[in-house]
Amino acid sequence: MQSAARRKSSVDLSLLWKVFGGILFAYLFLGFMLLPCLSTLTSIFTTKDAAGHTDPLAVVRFFFAGNMPTFVINSLKLAVCLVITVNVVGISIVLLTEYFDIKGAKILRLGYMTTLIYSGVALVTGYQFLYDGNGMLTQWLVKMFPMMNKQWFSGFRAVLFTMTFACTSNHALFLRNAIRGIDYNTVEAARNLGAKPFKVLWKVVMPTLLPTLFSLTVMTFITGLCAMSAPTLLGYNSINPEIVRLAGSSVADEAFPQARAALLSIILALFTIVLLTTLNHYERKGHYLSVSKTKAKLVKQKIQNPVWNVIAHIYAYVLFIIYMTPVVMIVLFAFQNWPAVRAKSLNVGDWTLINFFGTQDYSYTTSRGKQKLRQGVISGVFSNSDTVGGIRLSFVLSALAAALACVIVVVAVNYIFKHRNKKRAAIVEACLLFPWLLPTILICYSFRTFFNGEVWYVLGKNMYYRENVRFLIVMAYTVVKLPFALRMVKAAFYAIDDELEDAARNLGASSLVTFLRVKLPIVLPSVLAVFALNFNALFTEYDMSATFHSSYGKSYAMVIQSMTAEEGRDGYNMNGSGRRCASTVFIMLVSGLILYLVYGVGARDLGERLERRKKWKRRWARLTGKKAASA
Amino acid sequence: MADMRVKEPKGVELRHISKIYKDPKTGKDFYAVHDVDLTIVPGSFVTLLGPSGCGKTTTLRMIAGFESPDEGDIFLGGESINALTPNKRDTAMVFQSYALFPHYNVFDNVAYGLRLRKVPKDEIQRRVKEILALVELSGMEQRMTNQLSGGQQQRVALARALVVEPGVLLFDEPLSNLDAKLRVQMRTEIRRIQQALGITAIYVTHDQSEAMSISDNIILMKGGVIAQMGTPTEIYYHPNSEFVADFIGECNFLKGPISAASVGEAAVNIVGVDVPVATDKSVKVGDPGEIVVRPEAIAIADEGMLPCKVELSCFMGSYQNYHVRVGDTLVKITDNCPINKKIFAVGDDAYISFDKVCAHLL
Numbered sequence: 007m008q009s010a011a012r013r014k015s016s017v018d019l020s021l022l023w024k025v026f027g028g029i030l031f032a033y034l035f036l037g038f039m040l041l042p043c044l045s046t047l048t049s050i051f052t053t054k055d056a057a058g059h060t061d062p063l064a065v066v067r068f069f070f071a072g073n074m075p076t077f078v079i080n081s082l083k084l085a086v087c088l089v090i091t092v093n094v095v096g097i098s099i100v101l102l103t104e105y106f107d108i109k110g111a112k113i114l115r116l117g118y119m120t121t122l123i124y125s126g127v128a129l130v131t132g133y134q135f136l137y138d139g140n141g142m143l144t145q146w147l148v149k150m151f152p153m154m155n156k157q158w159f160s161g162f163r164a165v166l167f168t169m170t171f172a173c174t175s176n177h178a179l180f181l182r183n184a185i186r187g188i189d190y191n192t193v194e195a196a197r198n199l200g201a202k203p204f205k206v207l208w209k210v211v212m213p214t215l216l217p218t219l220f221s222l223t224v225m226t227f228i229t230g231l232c233a234m235s236a237p238t239l240l241g242y243n244s245i246n247p248e249i250v251r252l253a254g255s256s257v258a259d260e261a262f263p264q265a266r267a268a269l270l271s272i273i274l275a276l277f278t279i280v281l282l283t284t285l286n287h288y289e290r291k292g293h294y295l296s297v298s299k300t301k302a303k304l305v306k307q308k309i310q311n312p313v314w315n316v317i318a319h320i321y322a323y324v325l326f327i328i329y330m331t332p333v334v335m336i337v338l339f340a341f342q343n344w345p346a347v348r349a350k351s352l353n354v355g356d357w358t359l360i361n362f363f364g365t366q367d368y369s370y371t372t373s374r375g376k377q378k379l380r381q382g383v384i385s386g387v388f389s390n391s392d393t394v395g396g397i398r399l400s401f402v403l404s405a406l407a408a409a410l411a412c413v414i415v416v417v418a419v420n421y422i423f424k425h426r427n428k429k430r431a432a433i434v435e436a437c438l439l440f441p442w443l444l445p446t447i448l449i450c451y452s453f454r455t456f457f458n459g460e461v462w463y464v465l466g467k468n469m470y471y472r473e474n475v476r477f478l479i480v481m482a483y484t485v486v487k488l489p490f491a492l493r494m495v496k497a498a499f500y501a502i503d504d505e506l507e508d509a510a511r512n513l514g515a516s517s518l519v520t521f522l523r524v525k526l527p528i529v530l531p532s533v534l535a536v537f538a539l540n541f542n543a544l545f546t547e548y549d550m551s552a553t554f555h556s557s558y559g560k561s562y563a564m565v566i567q568s569m570t571a572e573e574g575r576d577g578y579n580m581n582g583s584g585r586r587c588a589s590t591v592f593i594m595l596v597s598g599l600i601l602y603l604v605y606g607v608g609a610r611d612l613g614e615r616l617e618r619r620k621k622w623k624r625r626w627a628r629l630t631g632k633k634a635a636s637a
Numbered sequence: 638m639a640d641m642r643v644k645e646p647k648g649v650e651l652r653h654i655s656k657i658y659k660d661p662k663t664g665k666d667f668y669a670v671h672d673v674d675l676t677i678v679p680g681s682f683v684t685l686l687g688p689s690g691c692g693k694t695t696t697l698r699m700i701a702g703f704e705s706p707d708e709g710d711i712f713l714g715g716e717s718i719n720a721l722t723p724n725k726r727d728t729a730m731v732f733q734s735y736a737l738f739p740h741y742n743v744f745d746n747v748a749y750g751l752r753l754r755k756v757p758k759d760e761i762q763r764r765v766k767e768i769l770a771l772v773e774l775s776g777m778e779q780r781m782t783n784q785l786s787g788g789q790q791q792r793v794a795l796a797r798a799l800v801v802e803p804g805v806l807l808f809d810e811p812l813s814n815l816d817a818k819l820r821v822q823m824r825t826e827i828r829r830i831q832q833a834l835g836i837t838a839i840y841v842t843h844d845q846s847e848a849m850s851i852s853d854n855i856i857l858m859k860g861g862v863i864a865q866m867g868t869p870t871e872i873y874y875h876p877n878s879e880f881v882a883d884f885i886g887e888c889n890f891l892k893g894p895i896s897a898a899s900v901g902e903a904a905v906n907i908v909g910v911d912v913p914v915a916t917d918k919s920v921k922v923g924d925p926g927e928i929v930v931r932p933e934a935i936a937i938a939d940e941g942m943l944p945c946k947v948e949l950s951c952f953m954g955s956y957q958n959y960h961v962r963v964g965d966t967l968v969k970i971t972d973n974c975p976i977n978k979k980i981f982a983v984g985d986d987a988y989i990s991f992d993k994v995c996a997h998l999l
Contacts, residue, residue, distance in 0.1 A: 098936040509701055509736035511723040514751035515803060 020517070027417070034414070035437045037463050037619035040479050046268045049455070055267040067260040071571060072145040076267065081244040084165060084237075085230030091170040092226045093219070095325065096177025100282045101321045105211065107306040109319065118324040119134060120333050121175045123597035127235045127548040127563045128590040130572055132336045132400060133168045134159070135350075135583055136237060143331060164240040165233065172236075176222055186212070190302040203307060217288070224285040228278055234444045235548040237551045239567065245270050247448050250552050253451055264455060271448040278445050333594075336447050340587035344384055347584040352617035361581060362386040368580055383580045385587045396565030400551075403476060403561065404544035407483030408537045414438075414484070415491040418519055418535055419499050437490070439558060442489035450553035453482050475559040480549050487540045488559055494539075498532030499525075535604045543599045562589075643669035646837040647714035647727065647804030649700060656695050656861075660792060669695045671861040672709070677805075677839065677854075679714075682831050684840045684848040687858035690882070692808055693841045696858070700839065701807055702726045714917075716803055724753075729798035730807040733814065735790045737782040742767070743793050750801035768800040771830060788819045795827065799834065806831070809839040812847065819995040823995070824851050845885050849873065857881055875997055882929045882999070889968045890999075891928040895920050904999055908944055908964040911953040916998035928929030932971040934995035937961065937981060941988030947981045 051062040069075070099118040100255055103111045113277055121129070136143045137159035141304055148154050159167070188211060196210045197203075234246040252260075252267035309315040346356035360366055365382035387393050418434050425431040441449060457469035469478045502525055510520040526533075551561040560568075566589055569582035656670040668691040677683045685693035698704040700711060701782055702723035705957050710717050718726050722982035729750070737746050751761045769775050772792040782790060791811060798806055808827070828851050831838045842848055848855050849869040857864045857872060864873055865881045876882035878891060896911045897904035897921045903972045904911040905926035914928050937945075937959055945968065949960035961968050968989060972978065 503734050503736055505732040505734045506738060507738035508701070508723070509730065509732055509797075510749070511703070512701055512723045512726075512728065512730045512807075514753040515749075515795070516722075516724055519753065526736055530740075548906075 025234075027421075031418070031434070031437070032572075033463070038453075039437070040486055041441055042456035043448065045456045046448065049267050049268045050272065050407055052096055053262050062564075066161075066261050066271050068266065069269055071345075072261075075247045077248045077270065080162075081231050081233070082096055082243065083272075084242070084244055085227045087166055088169055088173065089223050089226050091166060092173045092177070096174040096181060097219070098186055098223065099174060099325060100177055100181045101207075102318065102325075103183055104182055105304070105307060106318060107308040108322050111306075114322055115178075116327050117330045117336060118581060119172070120329055121172055122601060123171055123594045124336075124590065125175065125597075126153050126406040126488065127239070127566050128235050128546060128586075128593050129172050129332075130168055130239050131566060131586055132332050132590055133164075134570065135586065136332055136335055137164070137167075140249065140350055142335065145350075160240065161242050162625055165236045165242045165244075168228065168236050168240065169233060169252055173226055176225060180222060181215065181218055184215050188214055188229070188304055190304045190357070193304070193307075193530060194302075200534050205312065207307075214362050220288055221285060222230055224281050228281055228445075231277055232274060232447060232549075233260060233553065234447070235563075236303070238552065239570065245274055246549065249451055253454055255551065267451055267466070268455075271445065271451050274445045275443070275448050277445050281299075282443060285595035336587045336590045339584065340591045342584065344581040344584055347581065347587070360384060360386055361584035362592075365389050376507075380580075385581070385585070387585055387592060389583060391566050392560075392568070393562075393585060393589070396562040399476070399551050399560065400547075400562035402543050403479050403483060404541050404547070407480045407487065407544055408540035410480065410484045411487040411491045411540055412495070412533050412537050413511075415488060415495045415536075416526070416529070419492065419495045420525065422496070424500050438488050438492045441485050446486050446549050449485055450482050450550045453478055455551055470554075470556075473558050475556055479550065479554050479561070482554070483544050483547070486550065487544070491536050491540060493537045495533060498529040499511055501526055511551070531608055535608050536602050538600045545596065565589075644802045644804065646835055648679040649677040649713075649805055649839065650710075650712040650715075651675050651696070651700075652710045652712070654696070654699060654706040654711060656692070656699060656704060657707045659961065663802075665731075668861045669679065670699070673863055673869065674709075675856060675860075675866060677837060678681060679837050679851045680835045682828065682838045682840065682851060683854045684842060684852040685846040685856050685858060686842060686845060686884075687864070688843060691858040692861040694860050695844075695861075697730075697807055697809055697839060697841045700805070701730050703935075710833050724855050727804035728807055729801050729803035729805075730809060731791075731794045731798050731811045733810045735794040735811075735814075735818075735950065737790055737793055739782055741782070743774065743782070743785070745784065746793055747797045750797065754801065764800055765796075765950065768796045771799070772796045772826075788817050788823060791812075791815065791823055792826075799830070804838050805839065806838045808841055808842075809955040811840075812842075812844075820847070827851065847980070849885070857884065859884075874995075876929060876999075879927070879929075879999060882997075885999050887932050887969055887971075889930050889966075891963065891966060891968070893926055895922050895926040897926045898922055902993070905998070907943060912942060912996075913993045914996045914998045915993050918998060920998070929999055930991050933970045933973060935968065935970045935989050935991045937970050937972060937987050937989050939987065941949065941981070941990035943989050945987055945989050947983055947985045947987055950981055950983055950985075952980075957987050961987065963989065 027158060027354040035539050040283075048063050052060055053065050054063075055061045055064050075355060099114075102108050103118065104114040108114065124132070138144065139159075141159065144156060144159060148156055158164075192210055193206055196206045201209065232246055233244055234250075236242070237244040238247040240249075249267045250268050251265040255263035257263065280299070309318055338352055339350075340361050341357050342352060343356045343358040343360060345354050347361075365384040365386070366384040367379055367381045368383045369377060369379045387397075413440065416453060418438055422431040422435055457464070458471075460466045460468055469475065506524055506528070507520055510524045511517075515523065546563050546566070547561070548563040548567075551559070551563045552567075555561075555564050560636065566586055569579065569589070571579050571582060573579045573582045654670060654673050655668055656664050658669045659665070660667055661964050673692075673696060678777065680927050685696055687693050697845070699706050700713075701720070702721060702725075705823060706719065709717055712718065713727060721953055738749065741749065747765045747768060748761050752762060756764070759885050768776070769778065772795055774789060774792050774796065777785070777789065785793065791814075795810070811827070812823055815823060824847055827838075827840075840848075841849065851966050852869055854871050855865065855869055856866045859880055865877050867875075872881060876885060876888075881891070882888040889907065891912070893905050893906045893908075893912075895903055896906040897913075901915060901917065903916050903918075903926065904913050905928050906912075907928070912928060920926065933956075937947075943963050945961035945963045947959060948967070949958070950977070951958040955973065957972040957978075957980060959970040959972060959981065961970060970989065
């Protein structure tokens with residue numbers, strides 16, 4: 007009787023948990039994904055004209071009458087050009103380091119992969135610092151080519167140049183893996199049948215890379231279409247910066263600003279949906295997988311023609327210089343004092359750590375000839391209150407969002423796997439993938455406008471008001487990172503043997519205990535990796551930060567952007583560029599550490615980790631033993 | 638060793654249990670297990686045997702609680718366990734993949750069930766030590782599971798199941814991941830430990846030799862229903878259907894009309910020869926008859942019962958393998974220890990014969 011009652015109560019409790027979980031999930035999905043985005047969609051058609059009447063087509067008419075198509079065309083132009091340039095550079099760097107026998111390939115690879123840790127707003131501002139009219143590299147180039155336009159680095163050209171080198175990281179990761187997966191016997195077979203080296207590359211190697219290249223092309227196109235930081239900072243009129251500008255505008259300044267922003271974000275969403283659907287359809291056709299059971303490792307191909315070999319080497323090292331110079335320069339300038347950075351000249355005598363730590367006073371002469379002193383205005387990244395505030399805010403918000411995304415996804419994936427092949431599992435998965443279909447800017451814009459008023463289901467508060475915006479940023483960060491987290495965590499759950507769960511249950515563990523003590527520890531390394539990667543991406547994230555930018559939501563990326571303002575006038579924004587370079591070094595260190603932990607330490611299997619642990623223990627014992635002996 | 642076990646083994650009863658699944662292709666319901674009714678006595682070793690898809694694993698999983706029967710009741714030690722979740726049932730299972738927790742070492746894997754049962758720490762230490770000694774893994778407590786060989790992993794899985802002293806021990810094809818030699822060694826070990834502890838064991842396999850060597854009783858299943866139950870000897874020598882006869886070892890089927898019938902004996906006319914055969918069935922003259930006879934029960938010589946033509950003659954070391962044609966029927970013969978016997982070549986005419994008690998009328 008007692009056990010029956012206990013069983014009944016445990017059944018009731020589990021039902022209660024399920025109902026609570028279901029309601030919470032529905033609340034989060036409807037409240038923080040569907041409703042804000044639907045509100046943006048409907049806002050286009052509920053715009054009121056000057057007379058106060060609702061005119062569903064007013065915005066559309068205005069769109070074609072005004073300069074709005076220019077933004078769309080500009081974005082499309084950037085996306086198309088970017089697809090070409092990124093593929094040319096991306097394919098080259100992979101072939102040069104993985105397929106052809108180029109001397110110093112390991113060093114070249116390191117150089118080409120620097121964009122993995124040097125990216126986003128840090129990269130854009132860094133390029134701007136080095137390539138603008140007074141930039142050190144532009145000045146070098148002008149010296150070498152006197153006919154060259156000193157102001158070449160602006161607008162479309164600057165955006166395309168910067169993004170081309172910033173967007174090859176995916177090629178460096180995915181195309182590299184694809185080329186490494188090629189069975190070398192197929193290359194040998196083609197050669198054996200009489201094919202020339204170029205023919206082998208073109209007819210045997212490249213076709214097997216096509217599916218990966220197609221995916222990369224689509225992703226690059228979407229990146230170009232949704233570009234934000236480069237167009238904003240380098241001055242190019244594309245869709246995203248315009249949406250952010252319109253979102254902050256009012257009807258007093260221009261016609262239908264909010265509705266136009268909504269329309270632009272919907273256009274972006276439509277493009278994204280079409281492209282991702284195409285990609286999905288293409289991916290379903292499957293990749294070319296080698297059927298070989300004794301796959302041979304790819305052997306690097308020597309370029310037999312000496313002329314082509316020299317050209318390939320020159321091309322490889324020119325690319326290396328383009329990739330590495332900004333990184334090296336930014337690191338060097340991070341350790342230069344303010345006058346040297348301002349003059350954009352490197353001087354061994356001007357080494358300093360002031361861009362990182364400590365403060366210095368600044369004295370200057372006013373226009374009336376008076377001498378003035380401003381105390382502590384030259385400050386390091388970790389001494390400047392604005393910068394530290396930005397770092398702290400970004401750190402907390404990114405960590406919270408990354409953790410929240412992991413928790414939601416782990417619980418959801420556990421549910422999906424428990425109820426696989428059932429409709430409810432498919433619905434949960436679709437809900438979590440929903441943000442993948444929408445451009446980030448649409449989600450952020452929707453959040454900003456929808457929650458900029460009293461919303462009943464968030465306790466009737468205005469979430470865009472004062473400190474509340476931080477909650478909004480966390481939610482937006484979380485929503486945007488859900489699809490990535492889902493795909494990664496789902497892959498980790500696939501690795502769990504079904505029988506492990508059965509074994510735990512059979513030995514007496516409840517569902518909750520099985521989840522916490524068996525499944526979670528197994529997927530934990532992957533979950534931590536997802537957390538780290540999401541944190542890394544969010545820490546210096548620009549697009550969302552720019553949309554939610556306010557004095558209460560000034561993230562690290564926005565602080566870095568503010569450092570690009572004019573320096574030195576009346577002691578304002580002193581050593582901004584130096585601090586920016588130091589910030590970049592700091593970001594590179596953080597990203598490098600995270601990537602090392604995820605792909606370096608995390609990629610080791612359990613046996614390898616245990617071996618290393620043993621080795622360290624032995625070393626430690628030897629060390630302490632020696633110490634004890636010497637003592 | 639035997640005094641390790643303090644709990645009484647439990648019997649299992651399945652009363653008309655059925656499990657219905659939906660066919661993913663047609664969308665129609667079908668019986669994975671249909672009206673299975675059986676009793677397993679406490680302390681016995683019973684094997685569920687059958688080809689893939691016959692419902693043996695589903696039956697085992699219903700006993701463990703991973704599947705719930707759509708019809709019928711399951712009793713463990715006389716108590717209905719239908720409503721109990723897997724963690725509340727007094728069973729422990731050894732899985733095909735071993736299902737060892739990769740983040741725990743050997744000790745923690747084995748102690749897992751005891752910890753969940755809130756057994757005091759010192760008792761956990763003692764019991765884990767004892768059980769590891771029983772499965773011959775003493776001294777490997779701190780090893781991670783990926784540092785063990787397949788056989789050792791199998792022993793850890795067995796120890797983990799045994800240490801919680803379950804009423805019934807369940808095995809789901811536990812040896813299928815081992816090589817042939819280790820499989821033979823491990824099945825002897827499993828039987829030794831089961832007998833030493835006197836525990837009730839239900840074992841699922843599709844390997845008939847494994848089932849024969851290890852079991853007190855075999856339950857042969859086909860298409861979700863029980864085809865035959867009995868001791869290994871009963872099933873081998875007295876199969877009740879062509880399927881059972883064919884599934885358990887190699888078999889020859891000689892068909893013809895019944896030519897004579899009396900109590901305990903009958904004769905079947907094969908290619909014009911009346912072949913006597915023992916039977917406990919009541920048959921009538923003129924009925925269709927089918928004799929089942931094992932290859933090793935047939936002798937081949939220059940004279941005998943039925944004329945035949947040799948189609949294959951192959952030396953296999955310990956025996957000579959023959960395929961001979963009797964009328965239209967191909968008959969396989971295992972002629973043991975052929976060194977002192979005449980070896981027939983392909984194309985030779987010969988005779989086959991067998992003792993009537995070694996044959997069985999279906």
